[in-house]
Structures are given as C-alpha cells and as structure tokens.
Amino acid sequence: MPTETAPTDGVLAGLARFCYRRRRLVLLTWIVGVIAVAIVGFGFGAASDNDFSGGDSESAKAQVLIEKHFPEQQGDTLTLAIKAEKGIDDPAARQKIEKVLADLDASPITGPVTSPYQDENLVTKDRRIARTTIPLTDKDAEKTEVKPLVDTVKEASGDGVTLGLGGAQAEKAETPPQGPAESVGVLAAAVILFIAFGSLVAMGLPIVTALLAILGGIAMMKLVGHVVPSPDFTVILAAMIGLGVGIDYALFIVTRYKDSLQDGDEPESATVKAITTAGRAVLFAGTTVVIALLGLIVMGQRLMTGVAVATSVIVLVTMIAAVTLLPAFLGFTGHKINSLRLPRRTSRRQRADGVPSRERRTPAERWAGVVQRKPLVAAVLAGAVLLVLAAPMLSMRLSLPDASVQPHDRSSYTSHKIVSEGFGPGYGAPLIFATEVDSKNADLRPVVEAVSKTEGIAYATQPRISEDGQAVTFIAFPKTGYQDEATADLVHQLRDDVLPKAPGGEGVYVGGPNAVTIDNADEVGSRLPLMIAVVIAMSVVLLIALVRSVTIALQAAVMNLLSIGAAYGVLVAVVQWGWLGSALGFPTEMPITTWVPMMMFPVLFGLSMDYEVFLISRIREEYERTGDTRMAVTRGLARTAKVITAAAAIMIAVFTTSLLGHDVAVKQGGLGMAVAVLIDATIVRMVLVPAVMELCGKANWWMPGRRAPKATSASPAGVREDARV
Known part of the structure; x- marks a missing residue:
C-alpha cells in the first residue's frame, strides 16, 4: 500500500480484473485444483519422519556404527514396568503379571518377551518392582497396532499391581489426536471477524478463502515430503500458521475493499484498488514470512529444512489465494459484502451528534496523541517491560519431550x-x-x-x-x-x-x-544466532525496498527482536519454571522443546513484519501526502488500528487453541507465538512504534542519496495542530 490512489494498470490490477470478471472460472479452477491435489496428496503423500539424528555429531557417528555392525539391535522396543505392593511373587500378583506377559508375547507385532521371573537382573532386590523389554518386529508398526497393547497393560492394573507400558511407540499410540483445536480456532476467528466487519458475508470470505488454501497447501506439503521429509508436528504447525496468515491476509484485502465501496467506488474498481494496495502488501508480507521460514535451512538440520519448506508452501498458497480466489469471491458479493449486518450503536450516536465517522477522532488517534506527548517516557517504559519479560530467556534449556x-x-x-x-x-x-x-x-x-x-x-x-x-x-x-x-x-x-x-x-x-x-540442543544453540542474523538481514532489506527508509527498517528489526525475546522469556517462565504451567495444560516443569525457539523466531519475525508492513505503509502514505511525521503516525494508526487488532486477535486465538491439544511441544510453540503476537499488537504497535517515530522525527525517512519527501497537499493548520494535542 505505498500510495493512497491505487494504480489502475499493472500486473496486480490486471490480475484483479481477470479474477473479478472471470470469477466463475477462477472459483471452479480453485475447487477442482484443491480436490485433485487433496486426493493425490493425502492418498500418496510422504509419511512423517521423526528421526532427528544425523549430521556430524558424536551421537550420529555412534548410530552409524551401531546400524552397520549391530543390525540385531535395530528396531523399536517397549518397556513393561511392574510394581506389586506384596511383591511379584505373590500368587495373585504373579497370575496377573504372567497373563499380561503372555498377551504381549502373543501379539503379531512383538518379538519374544523375556519374563522377569526368568532373569533376576530384571527385578529389584526387594522383588516389588520388575521390568522387561519387548521388541517390536515391525519397525513401522502403526499407532492403531500398538494401542491395544497399551490398553491391555492399563486394564490389567489394579488390586495392588501397577503396570505401565513405555517406549516411543507407546507414547505415540496413547497420545490422543489433536482434537477440535483447529475448529475452535476457526470459530474464534469467525467471531472476531463478525465483530470487526459487522457482517456475516464479510466474515465468511476470509475464512472460506483461508480454509481452501490450507487444504490445498497441506496436501501439497505432503507431496513435497517425498523430496524434503518433515516430522509429524509439521502438519499441526502448518495448519496453525496457514489459518492465521490466510485469514489475516484476506482480512486486510476485504477491509480495503469495504473502504473503497464506502468512498463511492464500484465493486470492480474497489476490487482492483484492494488488490493493488492491500494485495501488494499481502504479497510483500507473505514473501517476508516465507523468507523468514526458509531461514531455518541455515540450521543445517535435515528435518527442520523439511519444516521450513513445508510451512513455506502453506504460506505461498494462502498468498496466491488472497490475490486470486478472494477477488473472485468479491465479484460474487459486490455491494452485498455488508449483508446480514450486526446492528451497531455507533451509527445511532453519529446520527445524534451529526458528525460523520471519518471526521471523529478515534480512540487510536487519541492514544497516539498521549504517547507522542511523552515519547521518551513511553519508549523507556515499554522497552523496560519487554526486557523484564525477556529476562527468563537467559536460563532457557533445550531438550525433547520424553515419558x-x-x-x-x-x-x-x-x-x-x-x-x-x-x-x-x-x-x-x-x-x-x-x-x-x-x-x-x-x-x-x-x-x-x-x-x-x-x-x-x-x-x-x-x-x-x-x-x-x-x-x-x-x-x-x-x-x-x-x-x-x-x-x-x-x-x-x-x-x-x-x-x-x-x-x-x-x-x-x-x-x-x-x-x-x-547434541541436537547444542547444535540449535550454536546455530540459532546465525539463523537470526540471516532472517533479520533479509527482512530488513525487503522492508527498506517497500518503505524506502533505512531508519524504519532498523526500528522494525529491533522492536521485533524485543517482542520475540519477551515471548521466549514468558515461555521459559511458564514451561520451564512452572508459572501457571499446570493451568495451561503442562503436566510438569520441563525444558523447552528443542525445535520450538528456532521455529518460533522466523514465524514470529515474519508475522511481526506483516503488521509492520500494513502499519508503516499507511503511515508512509500520510507522510508523503502531508510531510508531517506526527500527523502521519496518528492517521496511520487510526486507519490500521482496527484491522491490525482484529488480525492479531485472530492469530492469538488460533495459536492459543493449541493448548487444547495433547502434544506438549506443539502447545509450547502455540503458547509462545500467541504471547509474542499479543505483545507485538499491544506494547510494540501501540506504544513503541508511535513513541520511537516521534523521537526520530524526519530521521524516520532517511535513505542514503535521497532527500525527505515533501507534502504533496497541505493540510489545514487546525487539523495539523489538533494532531499534536
């Protein structure tokens, strides 16, 4: 959105017109394409790969030797643990234990089971606790095949005998599916959109667009897995990211479309304007997210490269849907975008005082004025809060979840x-x-x-x-x-x-x-700074290209680092220190899952840049029109506050729903990203951005070899002075 008046020609304008005028063809192409890709992707997609070993670490070298010279040691195993209050030799206890051993030994997916009654090394000296290892003959045993074994062991417990079945396959088998988390996220997004737009039709467009894109994107992701494998948590993570960015990108475009209609444009011209302004920003913001995600490749880990590529596919599909499928939908809705409206009390107030809504000072404008009167105090306080929240990050420990x-x-x-x-x-x-x-x-x-x-x-x-x-x-x-x-x-x-x-x-x-x-945790710790540096450098270059300001690009990078650091700190306090951990669904204090911080950074940095793009591009428009930084910031905040708040609320709702799931690692990632978006949408966008831009003044627009732009149209003195109140 670099200019207030949208261009009527160019690639994006032509694309918007085509999708609007050939809306039936575009919609049919999308539906047929998504169905075809889904059939192929879900039917013939690659299986997940959860082997984080490999590389040049000592553990990887040890694994190579064992696989080469000890092939009989390969394959998964289960561990049966037994505790008998009266000892395992008690007749009733022994009868129960031997029956469980026989049931496990009779399973078609297990090898020979050694009874603890035959090996004294498997029993404690007081003979109250025993264990045995159960080999799995099928290394690719399905979750549904192992689950009956887990149920057999659990059902046998009781009457003074406690039994448990452990091992990676047992953990996987008894982990319930993610459940309704994504559905709850969609429902929460629908409520937020309905409140923001006040129309069921406007609410539905971003959701339908995002869901179609996610379905096609996940199917494509599974096909890409044949070339670049990824772990099983990738689907859940990609669905969360895709749902969040997909709805947000459509939200920005629909908002611009509605504004154009309100300004008197016809639906087709409003669609063209929305795509050439908000759509261009969507492409730029989405590209930033993709670049940030691909920064994971710098980590040099095979599976994280798979995560980077897979999630990038999701974001790319949502970007394409936003600038092709959504214009087709807008062609079908036209002026009916505001159908099935939510009654609004504001309209009655406006009729009572006779002041049009566009001439009234919004809460965002008034808040910007408060911050701009004491910018140094606001910046220092906001920075101090972020640093305090980030402090626990210094004690972060990394590991992978176990039993x-x-x-x-x-x-x-x-x-x-x-x-x-x-x-x-x-x-x-x-x-x-x-x-x-x-x-x-x-x-x-x-x-x-x-x-x-x-x-x-x-x-x-x-x-x-x-x-x-x-x-x-x-x-x-x-x-x-x-x-x-x-x-x-x-x-x-x-x-x-x-x-x-x-x-x-x-x-x-x-x-x-x-x-x-x-070794995996050590490698992540050593490579994480390099990935952060690469992601920041590439994102800053892209932002400079869009807003044509080195100062603002550097401001955005520093602010994003502060908000992500604060999110890391909160995550450590909750998960590792246990503050409110049990209330949020974490069974016990635990280290941060190894992949969570390195996955959080590119995702959050990219999303933060999204909001930065939409906010700063609006501020840039106002500055080029008036030449007044303070007024530009005030009006930029006023014009984007509602849509950015709604977008952030959707992201927070989507990420928070991960806490309804059962995978502790995914829950950590969802919590951390929800906290980061909350911090970014409040402390950063509402306090730091207006405060720092007020302090920098005309230096905000510094670009080597270029003079600061002058106002293209003078604003009434009274209005400009009012912006300084």
Missing part, C-alpha cells in the same frame, strides 16, 4: 515412574558407547571401568563385540534423568575429559537417544 513430561494418566508415564523408582531415573536415559576395533580380541574394559567410576554414572554393562569383530558397544546408565541438566553435563564430561584420558578411549563415541537430544 517424564507426559500427562500422569498415561501408561508411558506410569512405566517411567515405576522404572525410575526401582532402577533409578537414569534407566530411561541410557548412554550407548560405540567404537570401531581391529579384532574380536580388542579389550575395552579400561574404558568401561573409567566410565563406571565417573561421578554421575550408576553402572555400566560389559562391552559387547559385533559378529564381524569390527565394533564394540556398551551401555552406561546415569544417576539422573533424561530431562535433568546434570545428564547433559555428564555427557559433555565423558566426551571432553573421561574418554580422552582412558586407555583406548580415543574414538569411542557416546550415542543413544539421550545423547541425540543433547
């Missing part, structure tokens, strides 16, 4: 609790050591002894040589659990100090699921 952070009614949590009580919390966080050797006579006992004597290690198994005599592996169990910071410190100590000093310790790699999580 210990699942809801306490889950069988996997029961298994974790029983095993931790009987065999120590480190049993669920084993460290698998692997190395190549020259012959079967290789002696790795000095290394095992050095590891066993390390403080923090509970015990270690004896070394095992592969059938080909070329590799050796053993397992050590820490005294601390999977999510404990001490476990990560222990892994670093073993690698940096213990193994290099032990005879034969060179070339011994520390691996296993726990080490993979630790």
Whole structure:
C-alpha cells in the first residue's frame, strides 16, 4: 500500500480484473485444483519422519556404527514396568503379571518377551518392582497396532499391581489426536471477524478463502515430503500458521475493499484498488514470512529444512489465494459484502451528534496523541517491560519431550515412574558407547571401568563385540534423568575429559537417544544466532525496498527482536519454571522443546513484519501526502488500528487453541507465538512504534542519496495542530 490512489494498470490490477470478471472460472479452477491435489496428496503423500539424528555429531557417528555392525539391535522396543505392593511373587500378583506377559508375547507385532521371573537382573532386590523389554518386529508398526497393547497393560492394573507400558511407540499410540483445536480456532476467528466487519458475508470470505488454501497447501506439503521429509508436528504447525496468515491476509484485502465501496467506488474498481494496495502488501508480507521460514535451512538440520519448506508452501498458497480466489469471491458479493449486518450503536450516536465517522477522532488517534506527548517516557517504559519479560530467556534449556513430561494418566508415564523408582531415573536415559576395533580380541574394559567410576554414572554393562569383530558397544546408565541438566553435563564430561584420558578411549563415541537430544540442543544453540542474523538481514532489506527508509527498517528489526525475546522469556517462565504451567495444560516443569525457539523466531519475525508492513505503509502514505511525521503516525494508526487488532486477535486465538491439544511441544510453540503476537499488537504497535517515530522525527525517512519527501497537499493548520494535542 505505498500510495493512497491505487494504480489502475499493472500486473496486480490486471490480475484483479481477470479474477473479478472471470470469477466463475477462477472459483471452479480453485475447487477442482484443491480436490485433485487433496486426493493425490493425502492418498500418496510422504509419511512423517521423526528421526532427528544425523549430521556430524558424536551421537550420529555412534548410530552409524551401531546400524552397520549391530543390525540385531535395530528396531523399536517397549518397556513393561511392574510394581506389586506384596511383591511379584505373590500368587495373585504373579497370575496377573504372567497373563499380561503372555498377551504381549502373543501379539503379531512383538518379538519374544523375556519374563522377569526368568532373569533376576530384571527385578529389584526387594522383588516389588520388575521390568522387561519387548521388541517390536515391525519397525513401522502403526499407532492403531500398538494401542491395544497399551490398553491391555492399563486394564490389567489394579488390586495392588501397577503396570505401565513405555517406549516411543507407546507414547505415540496413547497420545490422543489433536482434537477440535483447529475448529475452535476457526470459530474464534469467525467471531472476531463478525465483530470487526459487522457482517456475516464479510466474515465468511476470509475464512472460506483461508480454509481452501490450507487444504490445498497441506496436501501439497505432503507431496513435497517425498523430496524434503518433515516430522509429524509439521502438519499441526502448518495448519496453525496457514489459518492465521490466510485469514489475516484476506482480512486486510476485504477491509480495503469495504473502504473503497464506502468512498463511492464500484465493486470492480474497489476490487482492483484492494488488490493493488492491500494485495501488494499481502504479497510483500507473505514473501517476508516465507523468507523468514526458509531461514531455518541455515540450521543445517535435515528435518527442520523439511519444516521450513513445508510451512513455506502453506504460506505461498494462502498468498496466491488472497490475490486470486478472494477477488473472485468479491465479484460474487459486490455491494452485498455488508449483508446480514450486526446492528451497531455507533451509527445511532453519529446520527445524534451529526458528525460523520471519518471526521471523529478515534480512540487510536487519541492514544497516539498521549504517547507522542511523552515519547521518551513511553519508549523507556515499554522497552523496560519487554526486557523484564525477556529476562527468563537467559536460563532457557533445550531438550525433547520424553515419558517424564507426559500427562500422569498415561501408561508411558506410569512405566517411567515405576522404572525410575526401582532402577533409578537414569534407566530411561541410557548412554550407548560405540567404537570401531581391529579384532574380536580388542579389550575395552579400561574404558568401561573409567566410565563406571565417573561421578554421575550408576553402572555400566560389559562391552559387547559385533559378529564381524569390527565394533564394540556398551551401555552406561546415569544417576539422573533424561530431562535433568546434570545428564547433559555428564555427557559433555565423558566426551571432553573421561574418554580422552582412558586407555583406548580415543574414538569411542557416546550415542543413544539421550545423547541425540543433547547434541541436537547444542547444535540449535550454536546455530540459532546465525539463523537470526540471516532472517533479520533479509527482512530488513525487503522492508527498506517497500518503505524506502533505512531508519524504519532498523526500528522494525529491533522492536521485533524485543517482542520475540519477551515471548521466549514468558515461555521459559511458564514451561520451564512452572508459572501457571499446570493451568495451561503442562503436566510438569520441563525444558523447552528443542525445535520450538528456532521455529518460533522466523514465524514470529515474519508475522511481526506483516503488521509492520500494513502499519508503516499507511503511515508512509500520510507522510508523503502531508510531510508531517506526527500527523502521519496518528492517521496511520487510526486507519490500521482496527484491522491490525482484529488480525492479531485472530492469530492469538488460533495459536492459543493449541493448548487444547495433547502434544506438549506443539502447545509450547502455540503458547509462545500467541504471547509474542499479543505483545507485538499491544506494547510494540501501540506504544513503541508511535513513541520511537516521534523521537526520530524526519530521521524516520532517511535513505542514503535521497532527500525527505515533501507534502504533496497541505493540510489545514487546525487539523495539523489538533494532531499534536
């Protein structure tokens, strides 16, 4: 929206006219296209890939050795945990336990089950707690196949015997589907749009446009997964992002269309104006989001590259829908865009005092005046609040969820609790050591002894040589659990100090699921600053190109960093420190999921730039018309406050609905993004932007090699002075 008068020619104007005039063809093409892509995508799309291992980390090298030389150790396993109040040898308890073991052994997807009655190492000394490992013969066992095993174990508990079935596949099997979260998000968006537009027709256009785009985008995302795989949380994340940006982009265009109709334009010219102004800003803002998302590629992680590409596809489809499908819908509605209206009290007040709404000072204008009278105080206070909210970020720890952070009614949590009580919390966080050797006579006992004597290690198994005599592996169990910071410190100590000093310790790699999580967190922590720098640099360049101001682009980057930092801080306080965590659906205190902060940053930076584009472009229009920065900021806020507030409210509603789901990692991401949008729409847009722009004055429009633009039409002195009140 760089100019107040929309151009009547150009690519976007021609596209708008075509979609408006050939609306039936455009709508039919979209419907047929989405149905075709959905059939192919959902029918033949790639399966999710949740293997975060790989790369050059020690855990990745250990995994390569194990896969190459110990193929029999591959495949998923389940852990049956047993706790009997009277001991497992009690006749009634034994009968119950042996029946469960027999049922599990008889399953077509399990291998031989070793009974704890046959192996004393599987039972505690007091014989009250026992465990056994159950191999899964099908590494691609479906969730529906594992769920009956979980149910069998849960139903057998009782009468003094508690049983739990753990393991990654058990956790996945008993995790309920996301449920009505997306539906609730759509309903909340509909309510917000109805309040903002006051019309059922205007409310429905952004929602229908977004839903069609999301359906086609997710189907395309599944097809892209054959080339660039992504983890299973990507669909939920992409749906949230697509729903939010899809509705927001359509909202901006419909708002501009309604304004044009109110100014006396005919529906076709109003559509052209909306697409060449708001539509252009949508394309620019969407491109910013896509670039920000693709910044995840800098992380160098295979699956996060998949997340970046998949979510970018969703945003691209919503952008295309906003400038093609939506104009076709506008062609069908015409002047009926305001049909089925919500009665508004403001219209009665306007009739009573006789002042047209466009001549009345809005709350946004009055608020801007308040901030601009004391800009330094407002900027300092707002900045201080953001820094205080961001402070907890300094203690952020990264990890991946395991059974210990699942809801306490889950069988996997029961298994974790029983095993931790009987065999120590480190049993669920084993460290698998692997190395190549020259012959079967290789002696790795000095290394095992050095590891066993390390403080923090509970015990270690004896070394095992592969059938080909070329590799050796053993397992050590820490005294601390999977999510404990001490476990990560222990892994670093073993690698940096213990193994290099032990005879034969060179070339011994520390691996296993726990080490993979630790390496993944370390890699994210080291690469995150680079990704942030790349995303900021590219977004700033794009914003300079749009608003033609270096100062405003740098302001936007700093403000976005502050709001995202504040969101990180709030997320740490809630999830990691436990403040209001249980009330928001987090079962216990836990580290931040590794992928959440690196996913949050590009998404939020892109979305923040969206609001910046729509606000600043309006301010720029007013400044080029009047040459008065204060008046431009006041009027820019007044013209965009309602639509940006509605857009932010929709985003907050969509992201917050993730808390209704059952995936703790997705809930973390949704909470963090909802908080960031709330902060951005309130503290940043309502306080920092007007305060900082007032302080900078004409310096806001600085661009190397160009003079500040002069007003193209003088404003009445009284109006300009009024803007300074």
